[in-house]
Amino acid sequence: MRPAVEQLNISSCIHFMxxxxxxxxxxxxxxxxxxxxxxxxxxxxxxxxxxNSIWQFP
Structure with a gap:
């Protein structure tokens, strides 16, 4: 089973994006x-x- 913290980091990154x-x-x-x-x-x-590049340089 994957570590909960690592899974949380991945999920929050995807959610943020x-x-x-x-x-x-x-x-x-x-x-x-x-x-x-x-x-x-x-x-x-x-x-x-x-x-980030797209947002900075539309």
Whole structure:
């Protein structure tokens, strides 16, 4: 079983990114089930960076 803290971090990151976009939230939630914790954390971080660039430079 995955550590609760780690699972919470992943979930809160996805929720933070996608609370305003339900389609993206469900897409990432389904991807999360298929990826390892490490890969999923990296994906989450890269998505944060990508969205941050979009928000800064529309």
């Amino acid at each position: 996608c609370h305003s976009n339900r389609y993206l939230y469900y897409l990432l939630a389904s991807i999360q089930l298929q990826l390892s914790d490490v890969v999923n954390n990296l994906c989450c971080f890269r998505i944060l960076l990508a969205f």
